[in-house]
Amino acid sequence: MSFQSFHFLMFLALVCFAAWGFGKSINTRNNILLAASYYFYAAWDWRFTCLILLMTGINYFAGKKIAQSRNESDQKLWMIMAVIGCLSILAFFKYFNFFAEELSALLKKAGLGENHDTLKLLLPIGISFYTFQSLSYTLDIYRKHLAPCQSFRDFALFVAFFPTVLAGPITRASQLLPQLREPQDLKSQHVEQGLALIARGFIKKIVFADILAAGLVSPAFDNPSDFTSVFLLLALYAYTFQIYMDVSAYTDIARGSAALCGFRLPENFNRPYIASTVSNFWQRWHISMSSFFRDYLYFGLGGSKRGNVYLNLMLTFLAIGIWHGAGWNFLVYGMIHGGAVCFDRWKRSQKGSNESISKLGWLLGVGVTFHIVVFSRVLFRAPDLQSAAHYMQQMFSSTGTQFLLSWPPIIALTVSAALHWAFPHTSRNFIAIFIKMPSLIQGILLVAITYVLMALTTGTAPFVYFQF
Amino acid sequence: MHTIHIEKKSMHFKFPKALATILLVIIILCAVEVVAQIRSHFKFGQSVLTRATQERPYSTNQATGLTLFRPNVQFGGKDQVIRSNSFGLRSNEIPLKKPPGHTRIVVMGASTVMGAYASENSKTFSALLEDKLNNETKKPFEVINGGFAGLTLKQQTRLFDRLLANFEPDVTIVYTGFNDFATYCTPPKKPDVVQAIPLNSVQLPKWLLSIELLLKNTVALRAGVQNESLEVVDADALDISNYVTDLEKLIETLGKHDTLAILVTNAKSYRRDQPMEAQKTLSETARFYNHCFDLSGLHRLHERHNDAIVNAAMLHNLQLFRLDDTIPGGKRYFADASHFSEEGEEFVANWLTEKLQSSGALNEVEK
Numbered sequence: 001m002s003f004q005s006f007h008f009l010m011f012l013a014l015v016c017f018a019a020w021g022f023g024k025s026i027n028t029r030n031n032i033l034l035a036a037s038y039y040f041y042a043a044w045d046w047r048f049t050c051l052i053l054l055m056t057g058i059n060y061f062a063g064k065k066i067a068q069s070r071n072e073s074d075q076k077l078w079m080i081m082a083v084i085g086c087l088s089i090l091a092f093f094k095y096f097n098f099f100a101e102e103l104s105a106l107l108k109k110a111g112l113g114e115n116h117d118t119l120k121l122l123l124p125i126g127i128s129f130y131t132f133q134s135l136s137y138t139l140d141i142y143r144k145h146l147a148p149c150q151s152f153r154d155f156a157l158f159v160a161f162f163p164t165v166l167a168g169p170i171t172r173a174s175q176l177l178p179q180l181r182e183p184q185d186l187k188s189q190h191v192e193q194g195l196a197l198i199a200r201g202f203i204k205k206i207v208f209a210d211i212l213a214a215g216l217v218s219p220a221f222d223n224p225s226d227f228t229s230v231f232l233l234l235a236l237y238a239y240t241f242q243i244y245m246d247v248s249a250y251t252d253i254a255r256g257s258a259a260l261c262g263f264r265l266p267e268n269f270n271r272p273y274i275a276s277t278v279s280n281f282w283q284r285w286h287i288s289m290s291s292f293f294r295d296y297l298y299f300g301l302g303g304s305k306r307g308n309v310y311l312n313l314m315l316t317f318l319a320i321g322i323w324h325g326a327g328w329n330f331l332v333y334g335m336i337h338g339g340a341v342c343f344d345r346w347k348r349s350q351k352g353s354n355e356s357i358s359k360l361g362w363l364l365g366v367g368v369t370f371h372i373v374v375f376s377r378v379l380f381r382a383p384d385l386q387s388a389a390h391y392m393q394q395m396f397s398s399t400g401t402q403f404l405l406s407w408p409p410i411i412a413l414t415v416s417a418a419l420h421w422a423f424p425h426t427s428r429n430f431i432a433i434f435i436k437m438p439s440l441i442q443g444i445l446l447v448a449i450t451y452v453l454m455a456l457t458t459g460t461a462p463f464v465y466f467q468f
Numbered sequence: 469m470h471t472i473h474i475e476k477k478s479m480h481f482k483f484p485k486a487l488a489t490i491l492l493v494i495i496i497l498c499a500v501e502v503v504a505q506i507r508s509h510f511k512f513g514q515s516v517l518t519r520a521t522q523e524r525p526y527s528t529n530q531a532t533g534l535t536l537f538r539p540n541v542q543f544g545g546k547d548q549v550i551r552s553n554s555f556g557l558r559s560n561e562i563p564l565k566k567p568p569g570h571t572r573i574v575v576m577g578a579s580t581v582m583g584a585y586a587s588e589n590s591k592t593f594s595a596l597l598e599d600k601l602n603n604e605t606k607k608p609f610e611v612i613n614g615g616f617a618g619l620t621l622k623q624q625t626r627l628f629d630r631l632l633a634n635f636e637p638d639v640t641i642v643y644t645g646f647n648d649f650a651t652y653c654t655p656p657k658k659p660d661v662v663q664a665i666p667l668n669s670v671q672l673p674k675w676l677l678s679i680e681l682l683l684k685n686t687v688a689l690r691a692g693v694q695n696e697s698l699e700v701v702d703a704d705a706l707d708i709s710n711y712v713t714d715l716e717k718l719i720e721t722l723g724k725h726d727t728l729a730i731l732v733t734n735a736k737s738y739r740r741d742q743p744m745e746a747q748k749t750l751s752e753t754a755r756f757y758n759h760c761f762d763l764s765g766l767h768r769l770h771e772r773h774n775d776a777i778v779n780a781a782m783l784h785n786l787q788l789f790r791l792d793d794t795i796p797g798g799k800r801y802f803a804d805a806s807h808f809s810e811e812g813e814e815f816v817a818n819w820l821t822e823k824l825q826s827s828g829a830l831n832e833v834e835k
Contacts, residue, residue, distance in 0.1 A: 188486040195489065439489045447496045
């Protein structure tokens with residue numbers, strides 16, 4: 001069920017009214033939300049609801065066992081079993097096709113047969129997100145940051161909660177579980193904020209992300225040889241803003257949907273392209289995902305306290321890279337970012353953390369960081385490493401002559417950049433101004449936005465992070 | 469204490485504000501839909517009301533199994549009145565048996581032949597053709613409008629075989645129209661890709677006119693914003709063999725019924741010689757209904773279909789009238805991308821009158 005569908009609109013309306021109606025009865029409300037969340041996931045492919053249930057069962061059971069275990073070694077054993085169980089399922093569905101194809105190619109090279117038919121697996125949508133979300137619960141119990149959830153139903157709802165199940169934000173158990181145990185505290189402001197967030201999300205997706213994709217990014221990446229170097233560079237900038245608008249749009253709609261049901265989800269982005277270092281970029285980009293890797297992998301490896309900090313950083317970023325997809329391009333993406341973060345760390349250790357930075361230095365840092373992000377994005381967008389290399393090669397020595405220039409994507413790119421750098425508060429103010437408006441204006445505005453968005457979209461472009 | 473009281477009071481009244489907003493959104497959306505339905509009811513005599521009361525102007529024709537007009541009904545509104553005859557066609561009542569000495573002409577096709585924008589039956593080019601032939605030749609002609617909206621070539625053949633042929637037409641003019649384009653926009657399933665098995669999804673009801681009006685009038689906005697996942701079909705690489713086969717079957721069917729067949733090439737409002745912006749505007753409805761083609765794809769597909777008509781005419785030694793080369797494009801003769809305006813209906817009627825006489829088709833029939 002796509003967020004951009006009439007089906008979702010009807011679903012959300014029904015769920016919200018049910019959640020409001022039974023807001024005071026926690027049991028009824030949670031039962032409704034759980035059924036709705038499983039229906040939402042089943043709408044994509046009902047077969048994979050078993051997978052989400054399995055993931056829920058593993059972590060609920062492991063969490064309980066860890067809390068019940070008297071000695072640390074037993075706790076560790078249960079934690080390791082849960083991690084291996086969840087990551088094996090994730091790895092099987094996410095990486096099986098990749099390794100099978102690589103093996104097939106290797107056998108072919110070694111002269112051991114021409115065609116090796118491999119089992120093609122369908123990647124269950126959102127598996128990376130709900131695996132991490134459920135795993136964070138077990139790890140938090142193991143670290144004694146969280147008490148185990150007493151209700152399997154509530155835990156199942158936490159894992160499958162429909163706004164976050166497909167593409168995050170990866171919500172920690174400590175953020176959502178307490179809200180599930182409380183009666184509804186629904187205020188008008190929450191609902192208005194939810195409506196404004198959803199409207200903002202759709203504007204970001206349809207007016208910016210999809211227009212940039214259709215007008216600049218897709219033509220350039222589909223046939224890089226046809227276009228001039230300048231166009232390919234422009235398309236890469238466009239992709240940088242497209243992916244930001246797309247992913248943050250999903251987060252807005254997810255947060256808005258949750259707010260309509262009376263729940264609060266964490267913010268996931270904080271103007272990532274004003275980061276002055278790559279480390280800082282990862283504190284601002286997809287915060288729920290990067291903080292998961294920081295808290296559970298980087299700190300688990302020892303962080304800066306145990307072992308080699310640079311090795312720990314590199315391993316963390318390699319994991320971030322391959323979390324995004326099975327392919328050498330994602331591995332190289334992780335290496336580039338890991339290398340840049342290691343360099344930041346080394347530079348900081350040389351200068352000392354208290355050294356102040358001049359405005360010009362900061363500006364230079366923003367420029368350099370932004371361009372590291374822009375150029376590494378080619379690995380993110382290209383289907384494989386060869387295509388990414390071909391794109392870069394064309395960008396520096398293009399043989400193409402085409403330069404597609406149409407106003408909608410150029411305007412979308414300019415406005416995206418201006419909103420990010422020149423008018424940073426516009427996006428946030430949109431919510432505040434919306435809440436202050438009288439109902440009549442709010443209603444007219446929402447209808448106008450609905451019609452404009454319907455006129456602009458064919459409603460079929462999926463969110464970029466669905467593939468992860 | 470006073471502050472707390474205000475706080476509580478404001479919280480109590482705040483939730484209804486959000487609810488009021490949601491209700492307002494629903495009310496505005498419904499109001500727009502009601503306006504669109506009323507407009508359609510008065511302009512064209514069709515609305516959700518006519519659907520609900522089962523007064524739909526359409527019914528299944530027993531002889532053909534096709535949806536045609538309900539026999540002998542008159543419906544419509546301010547802008548258009550349609551009267552159907554006892555056979556469910558937008559044509560005068562004509563007895564099955566041809567009176568001696570009369571020449572019968574059937575014009576077969578889809579909505580363009582039916583007269584999608586003709587305000588009344590007498591303004592369709594078939595009706596105008598009958599008047600002109602009668603006036604100019606001083607001989608009795610009967611022209612039957614055998615067009616009905618939405619018919620594909622295969623359905624047109626069935627309509628002719630099972631209904632129109634019963635009128636024993638001396639001449640049959642075939643104007644196939646563009647409905648077969650839609651079949652190209654159904655994407656073939658890729659066998660090597662593993663597919664998800666989704667649950668059935670809730671779709672917007674088809675009778676919602678506000679959405680249809682919005683989408684129809686904003687095609688130009690979406691033209692530059694086609695989604696990544698929406699594939700534009702390459703009209704040059706497209707396999708049109710089904711269309712060619714259907715055309716062959718139609719010609720075979722016409723041959724069986726001993727009628728002089730005349731093939732007419734399809735004309736459209738947007739033409740390659742117009743400025744690009746004009747072409748984009750004029751082709752909006754075509755791009756709305758055939759969403760998998762861009763402008764150049766539509767031009768190309770149109771040319772390929774017309775080439776198939778020309779080839780079929782040459783192959784079977786049939787008369788061919790090239791309307792696409794004759795009628796100018798633009799808003800004067802077309803109400804949208806492919807349907808004639810009333811001036812266009814007049815133009816086609818005059819042109820056909822002249823062509824039927826100058827080509828010797830009428831003399832051939834008289835012999």
